[in-house]
Amino acid sequence: MSDTTVSLLTPPSAGAIATIEVRGARAWELARQLFKPAGKPLPEAPAVNRFWFGTLGNDEVVLAVTAPPCGRGSSITSANEPRSQGSGATTTTIEIHCHGGRRVVRWVMEQFLTRGCLERAAPPQNEGFDLLQRAPTLRTASILLDQLTGAFEREVRRIIALIETAPVEAQASLRQLAELGNTVGRHLTEPWKVVIAGPPNVGKSSLINALAGYQRSVVSEVAGTTRDVVSVRVALEGWPVELIDTAGLRDATGLEAEGIARAHEALRTANRLVWVTDITDASARVPDLDLPTNGERIVVANKCDQPAAWDVTALPHFDGTVKAIPVSAKTGAGLPELITALIANFPSPPGGAAVPYTPHLIELVIEAATSARHAKWADAANLLRDTLAASE
Numbered sequence: 001m002s003d004t005t006v007s008l009l010t011p012p013s014a015g016a017i018a019t020i021e022v023r024g025a026r027a028w029e030l031a032r033q034l035f036k037p038a039g040k041p042l043p044e045a046p047a048v049n050r051f052w053f054g055t056l057g058n059d060e061v062v063l064a065v066t067a068p069p070c071g072r073g074s075s076i077t078s079a080n081e082p083r084s085q086g087s088g089a090t091t092t093t094i095e096i097h098c099h100g101g102r103r104v105v106r107w108v109m110e111q112f113l114t115r116g117c118l119e120r121a122a123p124p125q126n127e128g129f130d131l132l133q134r135a136p137t138l139r140t141a142s143i144l145l146d147q148l149t150g151a152f153e154r155e156v157r158r159i160i161a162l163i164e165t166a167p168v169e170a171q172a173s174l175r176q177l178a179e180l181g182n183t184v185g186r187h188l189t190e191p192w193k194v195v196i197a198g199p200p201n202v203g204k205s206s207l208i209n210a211l212a213g214y215q216r217s218v219v220s221e222v223a224g225t226t227r228d229v230v231s232v233r234v235a236l237e238g239w240p241v242e243l244i245d246t247a248g249l250r251d252a253t254g255l256e257a258e259g260i261a262r263a264h265e266a267l268r269t270a271n272r273l274v275w276v277t278d279i280t281d282a283s284a285r286v287p288d289l290d291l292p293t294n295g296e297r298i299v300v301a302n303k304c305d306q307p308a309a310w311d312v313t314a315l316p317h318f319d320g321t322v323k324a325i326p327v328s329a330k331t332g333a334g335l336p337e338l339i340t341a342l343i344a345n346f347p348s349p350p351g352g353a354a355v356p357y358t359p360h361l362i363e364l365v366i367e368a369a370t371s372a373r374h375a376k377w378a379d380a381a382n383l384l385r386d387t388l389a390a391s392e
Contacts, residue, residue: 011133015100139238155354
């Protein structure tokens with residue numbers, strides 16, 4: 001069996017930079033074979049806390065020695081001093097910092113595997129650590145990190161204790177925890193879905209491009225150009241948001257009709273609907289659309305850089321309960337106000353707040369809250385204990 005191993009230290013998903021560790025008696029020997037430094041050749045013996053820039057194959061990488069040579073069974077005398085040599089082969093640990101693309105990472109690892117190294121798998125982790133690796137924004141990563149360092153566990157144990165001493169307070173705390181699961185926990189890795197809908201030629205695709213900051217959707221003056229659901233992910237106030245461009249809603253046949261059917265399907269799963277109207281069209285209207293029970297609607301009056309045909313404070317052919325936000329996808333006017341409206345009801349939990357952070361934990365907490373509402377305290381406590389087991 002080989003005494004030198006290679007392992008991926010960074011998350012397996014694609015990233016900007018990946019770190020690969022090679023550890024064992026042949027680590028430095030293989031590094032000298034594969035790595036070509038940009039300056040002087042690598043020394044014959046590794047030097048701890050040294051870094052070299054160069055290439056491995058055709059890729060630019062950084063090579064580092066993170067642990068000095070040490071004999072088996074030896075001990076460390078100082079953080080920066082060489083380890084005492086024991087009997088038998090010595091062990092060196094190096095790291096290779098390379099491009100984080102999956103194919104690049106795999107190729108680098110294969111260079112060592114084909115030379116006799118063994119691949120050492122990363123230690124198993126619970127679902128929370130996997131979610132943390134996939135967190136799309138700093139804000140969601142911070143919330144997940146709070147949970148993995150004990151915020152969720154502490155709150156659950158507090159509620160279990162309250163069930164015995166203050167059940168009314170326990171019920172209120174459970175209700176709040178379940179609400180945070182629905183509004184925060186479900187969107188730590190999955191984005192809020194914002195559907196951009198409206199009739200043809202009102203500027204839906206142009207609005208998507210303006211919000212995204214680049215051209216994601218095809219723009220044309222020909223009605224019916226968008227015939228499928230097109231999406232782009234952005235971050236608003238630290239929350240991942242998926243902007244979904246849809247076909248113009250009207251009576252149609254053939255391929256366009258299929259796109260319209262998909263638009264209606266997107267509406268049924270939306271967290272927000274942005275209904276786009278044309279401020280230059282006097283017949284603008286907002287229909288009664290089938291939205292989920294927690295869906296919210298925002299009305300946009302696009303093309304506000306042109307003469308208006310109606311007053312945005314009194315949208316014609318509408319019940320008047322929602323005012324339109326004047327926006328110009330062409331000039332950018334009104335975009336800050338639209339973004340403010342989009343994030344107005346996004347959750348804002350305080351730092352360190354407990355949040356059920358996986359789908360399974362969310363469902364268990366919701367069930368526990370339901371049991372507490374019906375005074376089934378033993379069931380509620382058992383369900384909460386299940387969350388502790390599931391989060392280990």
